């Protein structure tokens with residue numbers, strides 16, 4: 001028996017217009033990437049009708065898929081060019097990695113929750129995002145076997161930018177990551193690696209993310 005699929009095209013277009021473009025995300029290739037990726041396919045079926053809301057949503061393993069605007073802000077700040085190799089720490093549902101994959105050449109997502117590895121790999125493969133690889137592990141250590149990266153985005157908040165991420169970033173590349181205490185508003189920071197290896201940091205404003213848990217992050221509760 002055929003199942004009826006809801007068409008979310010109009011909701012996706014409205015999200016891109018109202019939540020992204022009108023809030024200042026103007027790069028067309030970023031807007032096009034959000035228009036292309038079906039966010040409803042990255043949440044469980046009971047949340048599909050809420051997929052284009054202006055907020056995070058629960059995903060498996062008690063984690064969240066971030067608010068679309070924050071994902072767009074991070075992508076824009078990272079200054080990703082076509083052909084770039086990008087690391088996403090905390091790839092969760094795979095949604096942000098899928099969006100980044102429409103802009104970059106290759107995306108490596110690293111995730112510590114085993115349950116999310118399986119679902120995100122299955123989705124990305126089924127939907128045809130063949131330039132995204134999902135690795136299971138502690139992203140505070142980066143992904144040395146895949147380094148260097150032209151840009152690194154962290155979707156979870158730490159007390160500082162982990163040193164391995166700085167080491168694995170190419171010169172001229174940027175890390176975008178929320179920095180601050182868990183349970184509070186954190187600062188979204190853009191750190192660009194200068195030629196001498198030092199970081200130039202910019203504060204992009206307040207955000208609220210789940211904690212980055214690992215060797216160079218917070219301890220598991």
Ligand code: SAM
Nearest residue numbers: 063090092093095096111112139155212213214
């Ligand atoms: N980008 C994701 C998406 O599009 O669905 C949202 C991810 S959620 C806000 C943050 C994720 O970071 C969670 O899935 C969590 O398990 C993961 N995480 C936390 N600490 C981590 C670490 N050290 N390494 C890898 N993933 C981590």
